[in-house]
Amino acid sequence: MTPRRRRMLLIGSVLLGVVVSAGLALRAFEQNLLYFFSPSEVAAGEVPSERAFRLGGMVLDGSVEREAGSLTVSFVVTDYAHQIPVTYTGVLPDLFQEGQGVVARGRLDPSGHFAAEEVLAKHDENYMPPEVAEAVARGREAQGQ
Amino acid sequence: MNRVGARQAVSSRTRPVLSGLMPSLPVWFHRWGSPPHVYRLADRLRPWLGWIAALLIAGGAFAGLVLAPPDYLQGDSFRIIYVHVPSAYLGMMAYVLMAAAAAVGFVWRIKLGHAVAVSAAPIGASFTFLALVTGGIWGKPTWGTYWEWGDARLMFELILLFLFLGYLALRAAFDDQDKADRVSAILAVVGVINVPIIHYSVEWWSTLHQGPTISKLDSPSITMDMLAPLLVMIVGFTLCFAWLVLNRLQGQIVERERDARWLRQLVTERTR
């Protein structure tokens, strides 16, 4: 192979790599433009029934129930408009808490129940020391009263 | 007369089309594009940048690990922010610098532009790699996973790393430096579209990655005692990046100006 052909081949493969990765990224996001679906979208029937998808929202306060003697846990995911009951068996991430964000991957059964195979915690972009968080919570309570 | 006119017409036609279309540059720009001037400036700046960067990074790491309070939700795992965010920021800034410098080199045929682009590429790649790795380490205890395919922020950050590596691979394919400069500049400039996509990915798509913390100007998302070490680290990383670029840039200038008289003088003075 002449140096010229070797060069053309290398350039061609780099360009091909760029085009393919850009194409793959775009296709992936077109197919699954939403990384996760909200409970409202699930309720509206906008989710695939035959394949697994991700459900994202907040864990409803007071909805987490752990089954005694097993790793099975059930909770409700809400976007404060609709609610979807979820069951999951396995280890939960440290940040899994009531009132915090969650992304669960799994399938929806016909009764509207979501069976999760994987549960990830989604946190927001706010960072604060524990004392500040307590003060914020107290402030919210005072406003609510 | 006629013949001279014809010759001029030919020579103006063979000039690079783009630089004919672009406005001519002010004088200071040409001085900045002069390799001996930049080389000597780099010699003067390097020690200052290096030592200030080392102080800021050491101080920022101490403040982030010791002085900053733990997060109410994430506890001490949140301290990874002090290495993750500066790395991610510098990876993107390195790409912007690389693309801008390559564009200047391409359009105005200023060799120094290509030299800056080549210098920034490996450093940018390493910071992007660092952002991906520290992000994964942070993701495990918080999200519950090191990596999530399909998360837009993570995917486009990975593409940024591939762009840096593709730029370097493309250059390596040429023996002729001028050709390597011109072809790789096209890839650098086209790829810059990825940088705003990375930044806005968390707003355009629903992602596992959280939204921006410090780049939004409305309500503060982080308390001052947590933010201050982060800002110190970002400035420290930026100065460290500048120090690294200047070192590599001086190497590039020496390689590219090997036959120039000023460089021969400088080198013989040094070795004497």
Added chain:
Amino acid sequence: MTDFLQMGGYAPYVWSAYGITLVVLLLNIWSARRARIQSLARAAETAGEERPRRRPTVRQVQ
């Protein structure tokens, strides 16, 4: 001190992230300096070519 090292139970994550960052920074510093110094050394070789070249002695060739 042990409290500090344990990082509230997140020690492996926090320390590995900071450790990798330190390693990558040091590698960057080393390779950037080396790139500059090696270029200068190569330039010094070619700059010397203009001057009358010293003939290699037999011992040098061996």
